[in-house]
Amino acid sequence: MPVRHGDATNVIFSQDGSFPHCQAGYCHGPMAALQQEKPMRLHMLITSGPAAGRRRAPVVLLLAAGLVLLPGCFGGKDSSKQGGGTPRVDEPCIKPDAQARDKILTALFEARAGDVVELCEGKFDLPTGLLINSKSGITLKGAGMKKTILSFANSDSAEGINASHADGLVLQGFTVEDTPGNGIRIFRSDYVTVRDVSARWRDAAGRDETEAGYTPRSDVGAYALYPVETRHVLMENCEAHGASDAGIYVGQSSDVLVRNCLATYNVAGYEFENTYRAIFEYNVATKNTGGFLIFDLPNLRQYGEKNIVRYNKAYANNTNNFAPIGNIVGLTPRGTGMLILASDQLEIYGNEITDNETLGIAMVNYGLVDNNYPDMRYDFYSEGVEIYDNTFARNGTKPQMPIAERGIASALPLILRVKNLGRGADIVWDGGEDTPNDCTEYPRDKDGIPLNQPNPNETGRYEARVDERGRPNFDRPDQEPTCKYNAWKFDTKGKLKKPENGICIHGNKHENNPLVTPFLNAKLWRTDLGPELVVQLLTPGSNDLSPHACDLPDRPEPVLKLPYVPKAEEQRPSESAVAKACAAVKPGQVNWSALGQYNCPELSQYGLFSVANDPGSAGNGDGVMPYELNSALFSDYASKYRVIFLPPGAGGTVQRAIYQDSRQGVTATLDFPVGTVIAKTFAFRKEDSAGKLLSEHVVETRLLIKRQTGSGVSWVGLPYIWQHDAAGKPVKAVLALAGGTASVSWDYLDHNPNVKKDGKRVRYTGSAEHYAVPAALNCITCHGGDDREPGAAPIGPKARNMDRGMNADGSGQNQLAFMVSKGWLDQVPATHDRPLAFWDVPGSGPSSATGGSPRDVHERVRAYLESNCMHCHNPNGGASNSGLYLDSFRTVNNRFGVCKKPVAAGRGSGSLKHDIVPGDAGASILMYRVASAEAGVRMAPIARSVTHTESAVLINEWINTALPALDKADDNEIQDEDSCNSSDLPLLLTELLPAELTGLLKQLQKLAGGDPSALEDILGTLTGGLRGLLPMTSADQRRELSLP
Known part of the structure; x- marks a missing residue:
């Protein structure tokens, strides 16, 4: 019997012993489950569906127990054995009353491995986000996705739920809505299960995604469900609606399975970004801007490969792109079924891709964004991609027209249309392939050993040092290469090794539509070619699929080590033990015994202060x-x-x-x-x-x-x-x-008499209505x-x-x-770090530079950023996934934010394109965020509710004047500063487009007056002659007209 999406039923096996088969929001059988002796491995063999004859044996889950406890389709009940043993469930569940927030946070802090924090049915109005940090084996469980609603409409926190270092986390049975920032963020956590969970945002009129007239907003959180830097993740039976970036986003993670989920009204329904060995299967994406995105981006901790997208439905993803300008997902054209950017060893099969008005699947390389981007680890090209046995219908029939506010780059669908002789296409490839360069040095690990050689002292690397093709698999601690090594891709004659580094396309089903071709090689792969770009623009594409008639080996399946079995953990002390230890305080003495083990209810019970x-x-x-x-x-x-x-x-x-x-x-x-x-x-x-x-x-x-x-x-x-x-x-x-x-207010002189403005001591006066105690x-x-x-x-x-x-x-x-x-610190070595500057005292930096000089301002800003930002913005901190690192020792280059494009910023980018633009603080995201006091935008995100005006003024001066001055004095001190001139979208550089085409596109927009139908009429006039060349007969005859 089918189980409808949203039913509170946990399907494990059907009555005939088969495993349920789930697709498009329903579960049905049979699907054989093959069981072996312990340790148990469960192989779900596909016995029906679009690619039943293909060789696949889907995802492998390593089960720690003999019983198969693999939840199937949509449902709300969990297996109470997830944590190993019998978890403690606090009774009764927490009710949605005025004390709910405090009760939930207290319960999560006190929880031990195996505990379940349970939320009752009802709507919770929460003034701040919920936190699950450094907790293992914890379950946060509601009464069901449609029954337990966590509203953060009035929250002063960015995320609704923020979990970090939470191995074995289970989130189940609730909805998070209207968060200022991301819905649910799960960071640096392994063995995670997210089941029967939804995240959504209402529109400006208060409507949700099920109501007529719903219009998604750009001023909401970037990601709905957001695991990043995680491993062994199962996300199933989830929903995401209205995210201004991606609904279900998996970033810089490994061994992930996302299945049976629904995404609507997001910019991207689903996204794998820099993720290794992950699967999207049996998911539905509709009413998004783009259905599925598989991206690799530069300057991140890992680079992805070996991902699978299968048995999904991507249909009618025709919502206008509403992402804040500056975020790379804002490049996605309306009407995109799937978009692939620089992703390797990707397998796409058995999907239904229909009714997407711009295109079905697009593959592009990062050279269309910025062919000179200065990340020597990053490979621009999608290689080893196989697209087969998919069904396409009614794609590319009404492509996105140019949109003035999104720049000239939004003209890509129009240009593709012209290059395809006025027709749409199901599969579009930009035609970009890598070429040999002169780099001969194989990248090295942190110990200086080439990655293609073993390092017996290395521990902690998750992927192999080199993949089976010879590609170096970079890890965060590895040394920065001095050049971009790509010799592994080519044979002795300098030819790209194929098919392992090529694009294979075969066995797909296309409708017989004379105005939509199965395939287009657009022959438009770079935007830095100067006059050659004009040739690319005017050269028709090719519909020839014969170079792509190849087959690739199966991608390895994710290995999910679930359910999580927590390590033994100390029991929570009894109330009587706490009371006894804390009452043992004596006058004039520190209660060291209590401090070492107990959380006393009153500070005085520790005896720290004489009064x-x-x-x-x-x-x-x-x-x-x-x-x-x-x-x-x-x-x-x-x-x-x-x-x-x-x-x-x-x-x-x-x-x-x-x-x-x-x-x-x-x-x-x-x-x-x-x-x-x-x-x-x-x-x-x-x-x-x-x-x-x-x-x-x-x-x-x-x-x-x-x-x-x-x-x-x-x-x-x-x-x-x-x-x-x-x-x-x-x-x-x-x-x-x-x-x-x-509620607090202040009016005082800076306690350091050297902090002055215009020769007088600085005075601070103001108030904060909601100063937050964390x-x-x-x-x-x-x-x-x-x-x-x-x-x-x-x-x-x-x-x-x-x-x-x-x-x-x-x-x-x-x-x-x-x-x-005093004997309280061992000897300070003769050679040690120089003191940090006093950020607010001119001339206090380590160089003793003249106060107010570019060098002085530079040293003081670096001290401020280290003290206020670096604890998260470093390769091992809470913002490592951003790729922005702000310690005071680092070279000021792209990693420090110079001309760096934002990652995971969402509306926090302020529609700006780079973190730091030397000479232009107004164009710099860092300046925008430190000057803001708005939840979901401000940086730092916690510890403040008002703008630190004095530091914002100094940072503004640093960007506008100090950085350009230092760069002029020494070109090596401030690096990558020329990268801010790169393209803002994976299309065309405005600067490199011929003036005639730029003028033509602007004229088209003007003539259309913003009316898509009028612009389409103009397009019809422009391409009518080309269409007239197409005989409305067979597909073979049409292909004969295409250029090779």
Whole structure:
């Protein structure tokens, strides 16, 4: 019996023992399930469908148990054994009331492996996003996609759900809607299951995708369902509607299966980006701009290959492109069934691709975007692609017309139409193929060993160093090549090795339509050819498929190691144990025992401060180190009081920290001993004109505690919110695992008297209605990273940021030297990192450059970006998938943002095309985002709700004047600055188009007056003569007219 999409039924096997066959939103049998002895492997053999005779044996799942627990078609119930053993389910489920957010975040923080956090049926109105960070084997489960609705329409967070380092995560049975940014982001997590989950955005009139008149918006989140840098991912029975980039997006991930899903009204229904060994199967894409996108983009951690797109339906994807300008998906023409960009070893078969008005499938190389893009790891070309046994009908009948606001590049469908003698096409290839270059050096790994040679000391590489064709498989730590090596593609005569590096097309079914050809080689593959481009534009394409009559080996199937079996984890301490340990605090003593293991409900129970209700008082114990930073993280103009508490050692000593600097990694801080506590109190001051304190609103104290657990060392972040008496005096600080908000205001002089404007000390005055105290799991969002200790490791106390005097103005005894003298820090080496600049004090940089000079501004901006952005924007941080890295040691080039195109920015790009455009801050995404206070746009995304005006002014000066001046003085210091002139779309460069064609296209738009039907009439006039050459007879006769 078919199971309709949305039914709360978990189909495992049908009554006859066969495995259900799912397609287009329904499940039906039979499909044989072959079971073998343990360890179990389940092979789903296709016994029906468009390509039943082809050799395929679909996806392989390694099952850790003897029972086959592979959920089938649309459904809402989960197998309660997913975590291994019997998970604990909190009863009752969390209801959608005013306390729901706090209850959910608290439950997620306290959850242990195997636990299920269950949400009741109903609509939850959530003021902030939900977090699942550094948690393994957790399930977040609703009552069903149509029953549990999580609304983030009034949220101040970018994502609805943000999960990171959450191995074994299961999300099931709910809908996320109207998030300011992405719907659900899953980052750096393995063994993930997303089932019966939807993400959507309502339109400006409040309608959802099921209502007549629904019109998607560009001012919503980029991605609906968004696993990135993940492995072993199963997404099934999911939906995505209204995303301004991609509905179901899988980026920089490996071993992924996406099946039985529905995507409508997105710019891209589905997208694989830089993904390895992944499958789209039995999915439906309709009413999107483009149905399925398989992209490889430059400057990312990995490059994709070996993906499969099969048994999907891509029909009527004719929604106008509404992506913000500047995002590469904004290049997708309306009416695209599938679009392939620079993707290798791709297999597309058994799909139904119909009623897409511009084309069925397009394959293009990155040279149409920018043939000179400076990423030496990146291969521009789609190679080893096989398209077979697909069904095409009614594609290319009404191609997208040029759109003025999307630039001259939106004319590609029109140009293809002309090059195809006025006809549409089911499959379009740009005709681009790589050619040999003079690079002879094979790329090397981080140890300097060529990737085509073994490295016995290497660990952690997921893919083979080289694929079976000889292609180097780059990993993030590998050395940057000095040239682009492509010799592996060619034989001794310099010819491209085929078919393994070619395009194979065969066995597809096409309707007999004289105005739509099965295939077009457009012969338009580069946009940097100068006058030669005119020849490309005027040369008709070819419909000859004979060069593509080839066959390729099967692509390897993903291997999903599911269900996840969590490691043994310490049990949550009982309430009585917590109460006993926390009550053991003694006057004048730190409660080290409680700090090492328990999350006390009140800050005073740890005994950190000599005056329990005053976090500004002296700290208890011997190893107490108040400290300042050269350049600090901005937090809505809060004044901050930082203290390190080092734990006691043997014989009344203090355990010391170990010196580390950038030689141990750009994110390395001092290495603190287990038991260390770092306290940071946030307060808002009001002072008189001379700087005398009038009042101070103490809002929160955050603790970072380094604990020893059964699974190793981990840093735990705990937020405490201060309660006040009627006079505003702090009374006590209470643990707030879910965080909170406060209305705050400030009016004070900068505590550093050297921070001046026009010769006078800088004064800050303002207010924030919703200053955010982060949830405990929020700490890991910034403080977590693959190159740091687990949990919420410190960010600020880097040696180069603490290398300063102890006084507010930086004078006095050096902090590091003081710690050494006290025995709290081992010896600082003679050669060490130079101090960071004080970002707001001219002349404070390591070069002591004249204040206000280009060098001075440059050093201070780099210090600010490191302190405020680099903890995420580094190769191992929370924004590594962006490819934008902002440490103060890196060469300022494309990786630093110079002329770098945005990745995953969505509306955060501000319709701009590059992160940093030297000389033009107004065209720079970085400037746009640091100047914004809007959720989903602002950077940093958390820790602030207002614009940091002073830093924005400095960054504006840096981009507009300092970068061009430094580049002029030394061309090697600022690199890749010429790349901003590249094309903005995978079509034509406006600069390189002949003026006549540019004028013609503009005239066409003017004559049509924005009316597509009028423009189509003009097109008909232009191409009528060409159409007249086509006899309305057989396809063979039409092919004879095509040029070879």
